Amino acid sequence: MARYLDVHPENPQPRSISQVVAMLRDDAVIAYPTDSCYALGTRIENHAGADRIRQIRHLDDKHHFTLVCADFAQLGQLVVLDNSAFRAIKAATPGPYTFILPATPEVPRRLAHAKKRSVGVRITEHPVAQAILRELGEPLLSSTLLMPGSEWPMTEGWQIKEELDAVLDAVVDAGDCGTEPTTVVDWTEGAPEVVRVGAGDPDRF
Template sequence: MAKYFDVHPDNPQTRAISQVVGILRDDGLIAYPTDSCYALGCRIGNAKGLDRIREIRRLGSGHHFTLVCRDFAQLGQFVQINNAVFRLVKASTPGSYTFILPATREVPRRLLHPKKKTVGVRIPENVVTQAILAELGEPLLSSTLLLPGQEEPLTQGWEIKEELDHVVDAVIDSGECGTVPTTVVDLSDGEPEILRVGAGDPSRFE
């Protein structure tokens, strides 16, 4: 049964955040709010957590997973960025964008796109997510909480608790979350390619 945390959206309770991070460090899987919609998250090194996300969402091997990072310095440890890409990403973070970039050796092979050796990265503008990332000290391996056969992600913490009670270890509820996932921009070849139009304004990459 998943633990349920009712967390203040603007002033997250320190104790609740510490308990959530404790679950993550014990290789737990959480459902948590972001600045675009709810997501599933676990530690980067949690291989079983990755398998659980794949199973819940029924994802194939070509799916791009996302590393949700606290800040630009952390993001730079996991992806390769030239000067032109640096300026584009820096100007758009934090925000509702996911960027596909070539991964560094810090990223476990199982998280990479099998052919392109790329990974998704983002820096969210969400107080609760940022509090979790600050306490954890590393990125979250993450995927949008979009269940098979559904057109939109779940938006309510209690609804997620009911739906996923026996397949996740914790649900963080900080009020209603949006239904629109991030805008995904592939920058792996240097030139922006918009793969998905979502919550982030795509015009700066067109």
């Protein structure tokens, strides 16, 4: 049964955040809000957690997770940035964008694209996600909470709790945070290519 935490969307209660982080450190899989819909998350080193997320969403082992970071310093440890990418991504974060970039050795091989050795990273602006990430002190392995056969991600915490109670460890409910996923920008070839238009304005790239 999933633990249900009703968290203030702008001023999350420290006690609730500490409870979520303690569960993550104990290899929990959680549903949590971002600035572009709810997501599933677990620690990067939690192999079983990654498998559980794949099972929940009916994904194969080729699915590419996003590494959600607290800040630009954390993001910079995971991906290789040239000067133009550095400036453009710094200006666009935090925000509803996912950037696909060459991975550094810090990224476990199993999480990087097999051929390109790239990985998707983002810095979310949502105060609750930010609070979790800051206290956790490391990025979250994450995937949009889009269920098989659904056109839109799940948006209501109570609904997530009701439908996924048996397969999640915690649901962090901070109210509606939208249904539009991130805009995805691929920077692996040295120049930005928008590969999915979502909540972030693609025109800046």
